[in-house]
Amino acid sequence: MDFNQILTPGDVEDGFVNVVVEIPAGSKNKIEWNREKAVMQLERIEPSIFAKPTNYGFIPQTLDEDGDELDAIIITDEPLPTGLFVRAKIIGVMKFEDNGEIDDKIIVVPDDSVGMEGEINTLGCISSQKIKQITHHFNNYKNLQNPGSTLVKGWAGKDEAREIIYRSIKRWNDEKDRQA
Secondary structure (H helix, E strand, O other): OOOHHOOOOOOHHEEEEEEEEEEEOOOOEEEEEOOOOOEEEEEOOHHHHHHHOOEEEOOOOOOOOOOOOOEEEEEOOOOOOOOOOOEEEEEEEEEEEOOOEEEEEEEEEOOOOOOOOOOOHHHOOOOHHHHHHHHHHHHOOOOOOOOOEEEEEEEEEEHHHHHHHHHHHHHHHHHHHHOO
């Protein structure tokens, strides 16, 4: 199933995106969407210390500046399985660099997250401990392979997240037009 063929990026104007889960929270498996083969692919297995602190996925029909679909960090109380589609509420963005390339991560929660501890509508609703945990993970998860190659540059709210999503949708559409 090719998620880029069957899903749109979502209703960005109203604050919602469609997200496909690649890596469940707590997983050591670096699973990545392989666009050419339209499958989830195991890229590598990380040491336990680098297990993902949150669910991680991508927004279909987007291209980030690194050439991959735009990444999303999905905040939930429980891990979500690989390949699951989630309609998610945009909360903000983690500004991120990987090997000098911009590789921002959109922060989202499931649209219907009433079962979570407290409603999350902004970055300020996420505990400072969770923000520190995510920041630490992304600043260090490649240190065994390439020390110092990743950097969390900061956090921004919904408006900046939406701008990044719109630019990524435009990049996707421009690339699609070039290939036509």
